[in-house]
Amino acid sequence: MTTTTSPQKTGSPAIGSQVRDYFERVRGGDLGALPAVIGLVVLCAVFASLSPSFLSPINFANLFTQGAGVTVIAMGLVFVLLLGEIDLSAGFASGVCAAVMAVLLTNEGWPWYLSVLAAMVTGVLIGLVLGVLVAKLGIPSFVVTLAAFLAFQGVALILLDEGTNISIRDETILAVANSNLPPLLGWAVLVVGVLIYAGIQLTQMRRRLGRGLLADSFAVIAVRVGALAVVSGVAVYVLNLERSRNPALISLSGVPIVVPVILVLLIVWTFALHRTAYGRHVYAVGGNAEAARRAGINVDRIRISAFVICSFMASIGGIIAASRANSVDPNTGGSTVLLFAVGAAVIGGTSLFGGKGRVLDALLGGAVVAVVINGMGLMGYSASVKYVVTGAVLLLSAGVDALSRKRASASGRR
Amino acid sequence: MSQAPVLELRGIDKSFGPVQVLHDVAFSVYPGEVTALVGDNGAGKSTLVKCIGGIHPMDSGEYFFAGEKVHVSGPRDAAAMGVEIVYQDLALCDNLDIVQNMFLGRERKSGLVLDEDTMEEMAAKTLAGLSVRTVKSLRQHVSSLSGGQRQTVAIAKAVLWNSKVVILDEPTAALGVAQTAQVLELVRRLADNGLAVVLISHNMNDVFAVSDRIAALYLGRMAAQVKTSEVTHSQIVELITAGRSGELGLATGNGASA
């Protein structure tokens, strides 16, 4: 054979070289979660200095329940965005699903689990219809979902008898966005979660080193696990502080129940995207649909599945929103919900051009969005300002995406 | 060397809308041999290859594999028989890394979960066998590779599998002198190992250097399919440019070959 080097493949690279690689990637336009993390820090600093109550434990807890619905919808949108498609109807789809649940729960007296199931099935059916129209008929997703955006507003009105407000009284549904885990359970979940994460990382490292493959070094894993433990530890600690104005009357503390709900969704979808062939195929179709087709991947099925997942997640987002508002009305899932959800996914680092993104992005971006909504609310801005800021945030995130893509193509990364 | 062809097409027609691109094409590929497929730009070489790979459905015609009549209705069918194709446009996903591209659509799994380690090992072995130049990491995105490196990945993707037929559509187009020599050497090695190899190329020197047979397409018709040792350079050039050369080639444009 000729004098060529085969790829280096054993041992662990030094932590220094991994850090260098990371900066190289960022400079090359692969920003990843960087804008979201920086945005989060800057926004928190600004709001904290402008409004002292921003950092209070009760407001910290509010951030989670305020951002939860949008974040869940954004997690579903990631799948559609990964294919380079868009779902403009996800907001109102969540409203329709919430309305289905509310009607069955309150008007028809169904048990909560059947109502929730019905809402989720509605979401799946919506996604199926959207996906088939896009994949099989070839109508651009922009048009299909814009039409659905209008139609679903009408459907929600019909379900809610031309605009009545249905209140939710079921304890279980209300608990989702209004109750908290007992403080001890919060700590237990944290410890178990961090241990499992560390265990997975370490066994993966040992397995790869055992087979002579390149693996993350122990130091990198330690930093990752440590960062997770510190960040989530601080969060759990603050959430476990007493935040009731009148603790003698009612005690209010603990991790909001939406947090573990979101974490479970995050783990499930991250697993699906990164550890299964299905997820690999989603990325492939987003990166080069023709190459995916030639590799024998059923591109249409992947497209349809992405819309199904998106609308399914919208249904969960709708349920969370209904729980938080204690009611469903024709505006549930409307107004800025969709823009915030798309913004959340994109701010987190998911590309509007397809092929790039993670479910975790939606979570990080969702955090940014929650801070924006919350901070502006605290400072008492009017609706007009909020709309302008919403639009600006979305445009800004799309601009960062487009610029980083330009940069990436200039440096040959995309 | 008069063995049976492993892959044989008869009477293939293919149209894109009103444009007929392939007319009654017959094409045979033999194990242990390199068959060069030549023809001018737009002659229909890539289209023929895509029909073989199940990318385009054929309008009519028969497809035999190992003597059996088969029906190939998609890329998976072709891959399942052991037909691997390196496409002219490479068909790689820029946003996936080298290993992910090489196993795309045929991922190794243990249960539900992808078996990344096994895939990485196999990819490393295959690339080492192709003596790949300085790829920094197998986990590098394909978008960060040079044209030649991408071509090598595409070739490695095709030889990774226990294939019986490997078809390379202009595999050396983006390569430098040394890499071209390596690919040609690989093409020869694959054939010597008993595989049937189809090489599409515009470079007559390469064609004569490695091929055992030459098939010349002219305006969507198979002008001739001949043993390389029995023809000259100029005869092939005439077949490519005019569809006939003396005794060889199209008689009256009905696709009959000598």
Ligand SMILES: Nc1ncnc2c1ncn2[C@@H]1O[C@H](COP(=O)(O)OP(=O)(O)OP(=O)(O)O)[C@@H](O)[C@H]1O
């Ligand atoms: N998908 C398609 N739709 C319509 N026409 C096509 C399509 N693919 C190829 N053609 C036409 O078929 C003819 C043959 O194209 P093909 O790509 O097979 O040529 P080729 O022999 O591979 O040429 P080259 O040497 O330039 O690669 C061309 O006239 C081309 O325009």
Ligand SMILES: [Mg+2]
């Ligand atoms: Mg071609």
